[in-house]
Amino acid sequence: MTRPEDPRTAAARMFAEAGEFGELLAGIEWAATPLGPPESWPGPLVDTLRLMLTSEHGMALYWGTEFATLYNLGSSPIVGAKHPWALGRPYKDVFPEVWAHPVSSHFHYVIDTRKSLLIPDEPLIMERHGFPEQCYFDSSFQPVLLDDGTAGGVLQIITETTGRVLGERRLRLLSETGARTAGLLTPDEVARVVAEVLGSYPEEIPFMGLYLASEPGKLRLAASAGLQPTAEEASDSTADMSEIAARLANVAAEGAPATLPATSLTGGNTAGQHTAASWLPVEEALALPLECAGQMGGVLVVGVNPCFPPAGTYRDFLEVLAAAVAGSLTAALAHDEQRRRAEALAELDRAKTTFFANVSHELRTPLTLLLGPLQQALADEARPERREQLELAERGALRLLKQVNTLLDVAKAGAGQIRPTLEPVDLAGATAELAGVFRSAFEAAGLTLDVDCPPLPDPVSLDREMWEKIVLNLLSNALKFTFTGGARVRVAAAGGRARLTVTDTGTGIPESELPRLFERFYRVRGARSRSHEGSGLGLVLVKDLVEAHDGIVGVDSLLGQGTTVTVDLPFADAHRPRPAPSASGAASAAETPRKSDRPGRATAYVDEAMGWLTPAPASPAPA
Incomplete structure (x- = not known):
């Protein structure tokens, strides 16, 4: 039977086996501590301390009623600047700032219950280097039992998690x-x-x-x-x-x-x-x-x-936080600046639209007053020379009135003031009739005009006057840019909608210019045409009027081969109802389709087109 090792020999052997840290322990005046001389230490204390000293993991042992502090080399960084002074001293003297709460409750729980206690990421405010630090630890507390079954001390297996906890929290803050x-x-x-x-x-x-x-x-x-x-x-x-x-x-x-x-x-x-x-x-x-x-x-x-x-690291974190806030402010300031610019541009556009509308009204009134006496004088005049002069003046006034009306319509569209008066219309018949108005101009130019408008299965909800402007503008453009061949006007049902296509064999449009065709005042540079006059508003007006009918307009073109403009409109039974300007007006329009005052409105378009045919075809404008 093996005899127990002499406590004096056991303590000395333990210190000797612990290397440099053991030499440190051997040199401490243990008799002046609550632990007393090593020769008096009980076996469980010596055995536990030997286990600690041979482990690379951080461990600490708190012994006796005062919980005198012992720890191994792996725990010395946790003790900080209080190492090695803390060895053998009561825990309440080593870290008084955390003793009352919560450490003493942990120790007494383990001693009283003789049960283990596991606490992950426990936050503690400790003074380890002369100033308070917020620290976090994963701790496992185990009772160390004496021979009589009571707990003589508490063994703590400890890992500091401060770096991980703070890093994760700060990263979470920055991310949020x-x-x-x-x-x-x-x-x-x-x-x-x-x-x-x-x-x-x-x-x-x-x-x-x-x-x-x-x-x-x-x-x-x-x-x-x-x-x-x-x-x-x-x-x-x-x-x-x-x-x-x-x-x-x-x-x-x-x-x-x-x-x-x-x-x-x-x-x-x-x-x-x-x-x-x-x-x-x-x-x-x-x-x-x-x-x-x-x-x-x-x-x-x-x-x-x-x-x-x-x-x-704390100062670095605060500076990174400031940089993140500055980045968010930069993005917001940029967006705010863009918003202010957009508002300024919108205000400028509103002012421009208002100006155009006011100017158009101011021009249209005297033009209308001028045309009345001019047309009366033309009707009463029998002298050929005088009639020719009056007809020239009438054509100029009508052309100017057409441009003024177009400018006013575009200005209204820009201000959201277009309100079509809708009624069920035979789109094929109405379109064929409008195309017929332009036939004489195409024939005078030596071009063909093919009209293919078979009846559609359903009527289309239209504002007749707006539809006339759409068709007349498209035909006017086809004649203006076509020198050989001709144009074709076709109406058909396509994909549950009514489709108008106006195709010409004209000069065509470069592919790079197509995205800008519907911009206000935009004209294709260098395009060969019968006239270089115009405001660049014709297609803009077409697009605005088509969209006012919940329709879609598109353009396909090949340079030197021709252009096709497509307009899709919903049939009347699929059209979303729109309020008419007045209930009575809407009812009468729906019940009795009104006759168009087309000859008067179309005169300006046709007369302008006929005027292009008098001189020889214009040469390309300088780019």
Whole structure:
């Protein structure tokens, strides 16, 4: 039977086997500690300590009623600057800041119940290097039993997780800040969301204030979190003479971070300005400049958690946070600038539309008054020479009136004022009749006009006057740009809609120009045509009128081969109802289709086209 090893021999052998750390332990005056001399140590204490000293994993042993502290080399970094002074001392003397809560309750639970206790990522505020640190540990507490079955001490297997916990939390904060501020439209929205996010992470950001540039040299508090109302009032930067305003303005001007006393932001009211350890007040704040695309966007002020080292990873994290906020502000400022530009352009467009409408009205009235006497004089005049002069004046006035009416229609469309008066119409018959008006002009030009308009299965809801403008504009364009061959007008059902196609064998349009055909005042440069007069509004008006009927217009063209314009309109039974200008007018139109005043309206189009045929075909305009 093996005799138990002499305690004196066991302790000495244990220290000898532990190498350099064992030599350190052997040199301690243990008799002056609650543990007493090693010769008096019980076997379970020696055995447990031997296990610890041979392990590379961090372990600590707390022995006796005072929980005297023992630990191995793997745990010495956790003890920090208190190593090796802490060896043999009561835990309450080593770390008094965490003894009362929560460590003593852990120890007594294990001693009293003789059960294990596992605590993951436990947060502790510990002073290990002369200042409080926020630390996290994975700990497993095990009772160390004596021969009589009682617990003589507590063995702790410990892993510090501070780096992982803080890294994950800070990464989560940065990620949430970026995700929630992405796509925000104004700097104030960014400031509000940043305050919401940072306010939910008081361990990292005890309090914050986000100041935005309001005018040169001035900042305004756009959002805050964790500040008392008095603090927000005290830190309002519109008070130019306040010290905080001056210091923040200096940070913004120089673009360099600055440290401020927390009371300068809290107005001396520190109530509630604490970290996770309620006894530890926040004393400093860090002001970080926010540079947005080369310009100063503002200043982010954050309370500095005194439980983190003042430099190093915490400072780096705060600077990365400021850069993320600055990036979100930059995007919002860019969007805000685009919005302001868009509003300015929209206002300019509204002013232009109003101007065109006013000018058109001012021109149309005297033209109408001029045409009446002119046409009367033409009817009464029998002298050929005089009639020729009056006809020339009438053609010019009618052409000008046509251009004025087109300009007014386009201006109305731009202002959203086109309201078609819809009625069921035989689209094929109406289109064939309109095409017939232009037949004489095509024949005079030596061109063919093929009209293929068989009856459709259903009527189409149309505003007759608008449809006339659509067809006459398309035929006018076909004649203007066609020198050989001719044009074809076809109406057919296609894909549940009525389709009009106007195809010519004219000069065609370069593919690069097609996307711009429906832009106001745009004309294809260098295109060969019978006349280079025109406002560039014909196709624009066609598109506006077609869309007013819930229709679609498209253009296909090959340079040198011709152009096809396609207009698709819904049939009457599939058309979404539209309100007519008056109930009675709508009813009468639906019941009795009105006769068009077409000859008068078409005269300007046909006379203008006939005027193109008098001179020889025009040469291409200079590019």
